[in-house]
Amino acid sequence: MDPMDYMDGNMLAGELREIFSMDVTAARGRCAGCGRMGMVAETRVYQHAAGLVARCPGCDAVLIRLVRAPDRAYLDLHGMSFLEVPLA
Amino acid sequence: MARATVLRRLTWQAASIADIRVETDTARTIVLDLPGWPGHVAGQHVDIRLTADNGYSAQRSYSVASAPADGRLEVTVQRVPDGEVSGYLVDIAQPGDVVEVRGPVGGYFTWEPEDPSPVLLVAGGSGIVPLMSMIRARSDVHSRVPFRLIYSTRGPADAIYADELRRRVRDDRGVDVAYAYTRTVPEGWPRPPGRLDAALLTASGWPADLGPAAFVCGPTGFVETVANLLVAQGNEPARIKTERFGPTGG
Numbered sequence: 001m002d003p004m005d006y007m008d009g010n011m012l013a014g015e016l017r018e019i020f021s022m023d024v025t026a027a028r029g030r031c032a033g034c035g036r037m038g039m040v041a042e043t044r045v046y047q048h049a050a051g052l053v054a055r056c057p058g059c060d061a062v063l064i065r066l067v068r069a070p071d072r073a074y075l076d077l078h079g080m081s082f083l084e085v086p087l088a
Numbered sequence: 089m090a091r092a093t094v095l096r097r098l099t100w101q102a103a104s105i106a107d108i109r110v111e112t113d114t115a116r117t118i119v120l121d122l123p124g125w126p127g128h129v130a131g132q133h134v135d136i137r138l139t140a141d142n143g144y145s146a147q148r149s150y151s152v153a154s155a156p157a158d159g160r161l162e163v164t165v166q167r168v169p170d171g172e173v174s175g176y177l178v179d180i181a182q183p184g185d186v187v188e189v190r191g192p193v194g195g196y197f198t199w200e201p202e203d204p205s206p207v208l209l210v211a212g213g214s215g216i217v218p219l220m221s222m223i224r225a226r227s228d229v230h231s232r233v234p235f236r237l238i239y240s241t242r243g244p245a246d247a248i249y250a251d252e253l254r255r256r257v258r259d260d261r262g263v264d265v266a267y268a269y270t271r272t273v274p275e276g277w278p279r280p281p282g283r284l285d286a287a288l289l290t291a292s293g294w295p296a297d298l299g300p301a302a303f304v305c306g307p308t309g310f311v312e313t314v315a316n317l318l319v320a321q322g323n324e325p326a327r328i329k330t331e332r333f334g335p336t337g338g
Contacts, residue, residue: 004308008332011149013193014135017098026195041196042330086195 009043009054015066016040019073022085032081033061040064040083100137100188105181106160111248115214116178117153117164122189127156130225131198131218131303131331134163134191138173148173151218151305151331152192155225161192164248166214197303197331201229205301205327208293209237210284210314212306216248218331219303223253227260234262238292240284240310243272266292284310286317296322301329308332 009025016024025041036058043054043063051067056079065076107119128134130152137147148171154162167178181187199207199222209219216239226235241247244267253265268284269277279288294300302323304314311332318328 004312005334006308006332007334008308008330010133010194010197010331013133013195014098014149014190017193018190019097021097023193023195025193039196041194 005048006044006046006055008045009039009041011045012040012043012052012054012064012066015052015068015073019075022087024083024085026086028084029063029080030082031056031058031061031063032079034059035081098190098193100190102186103189105183105185105187107183108181111164112246114178114246115164115166115248116181117162118177118181119160119162120187120189121160123159125159125161126192127158128152128161128192128221129195129198129200130156130222132192132194132221133218134161134189134193136163136173136177137188137190138176139188146172149333152221153217153224155221155228164214164217164220166248197305197329199225199301199303201225201231201233203301204233206294206298207233207235208300208302208318209235210289210293210302210304210306211237211239212284212310212314213241213246214248215304215306215310215331215333218305220249220252222303223256223260223263226263227256232262235264236293237263237265238268238284238288239265240268240270240306243269243281244274264292284314286321289314289317289321293318293321296324299324299327301327303329303331305331306333308334 013025027040030037046053054064063079067074103120103122106121109117133149133151135147135149139145150163152161153164165174165177167174211219256263257265269281271281273281304311311330315328
């Protein structure tokens with residue numbers, strides 16, 4: 001596997017805006033694995049799994065898993081212990 | 089009684105190709121007409137989806153190249169080897185064709201004209217596209233925020249927007265551009281071909297103590313290298329915004 005074979009959380013913006021009313025990529029979240037705080041836009045996104053997997057740039061733990069079916073989305077966020085969402 | 093408006097979630101809308109411009113041998117600018125398009129913030133992107141007659145579809149993210157405007161936007165697309173979407177947009181698409189667009193999206197890699205900090209833009213290849221939107225937006229709002237762009241390409245012929253950048257350096261007061269050519273350099277060029285390094289970032293960027301807002305966009309390896317160099321030079325990591333488009337490009 002190419003160690004640079006990832007994109008970043010910016011590319012999740014469209015998928016997440018279909019689900020949420022605001023831009024989640026500009027939110028800060030905490031990794032449930034290592035406690036690192038970071039923007040969702042800064043996560044490392046891998047596309048070779050079924051769906052999209054966003055990993056922590058600090059410890060590589062899975063933060064977000066998103067799988068799309070034609071009529072629904074499956075969103076696993078258990079790797080993030082919280083999100084700080086700007087509302088201004 | 090008036091009914092409450094039911095907000096629709098963001099989804100795909102049809103966009104027709106109004107015009108196509110050749111930028112380099114491998115890059116085209118696609119001008120899209122989007123009725124009802126609300127405009128964007130410089131640095132944002134859109135997702136473009138193509139669907140074949142048999143129902144197979146493919147989508148990719150592309151940065152908006154134009155300055156914010158209602159009803160119309162431009163994306164500049166670089167052809168990548170075996171690229172399903174870029175291959176169509178660069179080689180096959182014609183004015184009048186219809187594609188699907190979702191956006192504008194992304195609230196992180198954006199430049200807000202209200203931020204007075206000097207701006208450092210660092211582009212690798214087609215990573216120039218969202219940074220060009222920022223340069224164009226700066227001009228449209230008559231901002232005096234000083235911008236410095238460091239643009240890494242293989243050689244002069246691979247530089248997208250080279251003519252426009254030359255003109256903007258001359259006419260838009262406060263925009264400077266430095267090139268880092270990695271393979272071929274023009275006759276008499278002072279720097280041998282090579283990757284962008286700490287010396288060029290120091291010479292053509294901003295001192296860290298000015299607190300510049302940095303935007304770095306390019307292939308993943310390029311972005312990692314430049315972001316690490318900027319941190320090593322004393323820049324605050326939170327002031328370095330990055331956008332990566334994978335090992336080979338979008």
